[in-house]
Amino acid sequence: xxxxxxxxxxxxxxxxxxxxxxxxxxxxxxxxxxxxxxxxxxxxxxxxxxxxxxxxxxxxxxxxxxxxxxxxxxxxxxxxxxxxxxxxxxxxxxxxxxxxxxxxxxxxxxxxxxxxxxxxxxxxxxxxxxxxxxxxxxxxxxxxxxxxxxxxxxxxxxxxxxxxxxxxxxxxxxxxxxxxxxxxxxxxxxxxxxxxxxxxxxxxxxxxxxxxxxxxxxxxxxxx
Amino acid sequence: xxxxxxxxxxxxxxxxxxxxxxxxxxxxxxxxxxxxxxxxxxxxxxxxxxxxxxxxxxxxxxxxxxxxxxxxxxxxxxxxxxxxxxxxxxxxxxxxxxxxxxxxxxxxxxxxxxxxxxxxxxxxxxxxxxxxxxxxxxxxxxxxxxxxxxxxxxxxxxxxxxxxxxxxxxxxxxxxxxxxxxxxxxxxxxxxxxxxxxxxxxxxxxxxxxxxxxxxxxxxxx
Numbered sequence: 001x002x003x004x005x006x007x008x009x010x011x012x013x014x015x016x017x018x019x020x021x022x023x024x025x026x027x028x029x030x031x032x033x034x035x036x037x038x039x040x041x042x043x044x045x046x047x048x049x050x051x052x053x054x055x056x057x058x059x060x061x062x063x064x065x066x067x068x069x070x071x072x073x074x075x076x077x078x079x080x081x082x083x084x085x086x087x088x089x090x091x092x093x094x095x096x097x098x099x100x101x102x103x104x105x106x107x108x109x110x111x112x113x114x115x116x117x118x119x120x121x122x123x124x125x126x127x128x129x130x131x132x133x134x135x136x137x138x139x140x141x142x143x144x145x146x147x148x149x150x151x152x153x154x155x156x157x158x159x160x161x162x163x164x165x166x167x168x169x170x171x172x173x174x175x176x177x178x179x180x181x182x183x184x185x186x187x188x189x190x191x192x193x194x195x196x197x198x199x200x201x202x203x204x205x206x207x208x209x210x211x212x213x214x215x216x217x218x219x220x221x222x223x224x
Numbered sequence: 225x226x227x228x229x230x231x232x233x234x235x236x237x238x239x240x241x242x243x244x245x246x247x248x249x250x251x252x253x254x255x256x257x258x259x260x261x262x263x264x265x266x267x268x269x270x271x272x273x274x275x276x277x278x279x280x281x282x283x284x285x286x287x288x289x290x291x292x293x294x295x296x297x298x299x300x301x302x303x304x305x306x307x308x309x310x311x312x313x314x315x316x317x318x319x320x321x322x323x324x325x326x327x328x329x330x331x332x333x334x335x336x337x338x339x340x341x342x343x344x345x346x347x348x349x350x351x352x353x354x355x356x357x358x359x360x361x362x363x364x365x366x367x368x369x370x371x372x373x374x375x376x377x378x379x380x381x382x383x384x385x386x387x388x389x390x391x392x393x394x395x396x397x398x399x400x401x402x403x404x405x406x407x408x409x410x411x412x413x414x415x416x417x418x419x420x421x422x423x424x425x426x427x428x429x430x431x432x433x434x435x436x437x438x439x440x441x442x443x444x445x446x
Contacts, residue, residue: 052325
């Protein structure tokens with residue numbers, strides 16, 4: 001009998017955060033092992049625990065899963081957050097790829113110089129308000145349902161909420177032109193498992209700081 | 225009744241090539257409409273055909289699908305190239321993400337300035353031979369089967385073959401330390417639908433040349 005899923009990553013958001021969100025939304029308890037030293041990472045490499053020598057790593061159901069998207073797809077399907085058929089899955093996948101691209105812009109911010117950071121912030125807000133948010137606003141407006149796909153809570157809803165909150169951290173009024181998204185944000189935040197995850201003391205990680213950046217660079221020995 | 229899938233992209237590999245490979249491998253005929261100018265792209269955007277203003281876009285089964293991975297997953301699911309259960313799919317997804325990362329590096333090589341190209345080519349070869357190919361070599365060696373997952377041809381096999389051929393274009397003898405992959409390449413290339421796709425006259429696109437790169441930069445303003 002396998003135990004609860006075990007996440008191996010830095011003590012911060014990065015690429016693991018979407019996985020934490022999805023597990024939390026599904027009401028699944030999980031453990032975390034935090035990478036703090038280079039030696040820990042080298043041990044993982046030597047033990048052959050990392051298929052492509054990279055984290056995130058999630059030990060689940062007897063597998064050592066790597067590659068963020070593969071892990072998220074597995075969790076979505078396992079916990080019935082992937083729609084009811086192939087076409088719903090197609091919609092969910094498209095929407096999630098959009099929010100992945102948007103959050104990807106934010107993910108790299110802590111590693112940029114102050115000057116690059118400012119430029120990137122502008123790009124993030126511009127893309128969020130011109131390319132991404134209008135899409136989800138229209139989806140919700142057109143079908144008038146509570147959730148993005150199939151009138152049922154799915155991975156796409158969790159991922160969009162995560163993206164909204166991340167962009168709001170850069171500019172708190174970014175949703176001002178998007179009434180559907182404002183209502184969506186409130187609705188999804190009130191789902192009990194998600195409400196719990198949004199409370200202090202949960203496994204949700206804070207906005208990355210200099211200490212996080214330093215840890216990542218030290219552990220991965222990547223000085224970008 | 226929906227017709228054949230219709231692919232919208234520039235007349236080159238880019239992100240659409242993996243989709244062409246998968247459709248071809250599944251024996252599915254498809255049409256292509258090429259984005260040749262900035263105006264072509266603007267028209268697609270203005271007409272509301274591109275969900276996130278981007279190509280690839282594939283018209284299939286009444287949908288205008290965008291986002292490469294979403295499209296590939298749909299095709300794999302539809303044409304039984306996604307394994308038999310959730311665990312097979314997890315393995316296929318992991319393997320495909322690896323080959324996606326490797327092919328992504330090769331794709332961007334063509335767009336780099338000359339001084340960065342040499343360094344990045346060396347990195348590609350290093351990653352292929354120390355990070356990616358050893359994984360697939362070991363998978364095949366350990367289970368002794370013909371295909372990567374579940375003893376059945378899948379998207380993972382098609383994607384790996386595509387990656388191998390792209391890597392060989394970077395360094396022709398790159399498979400020399402990998403006997404399993406050499407045999408795999410021979411086997412998968414011989415699957416009738418794939419063999420056909422590898423022949424001249426198919427919809428497979430050639431590597432990007434300078435002329436094509438210049439056109440792409442103009443169309444996408446990069």
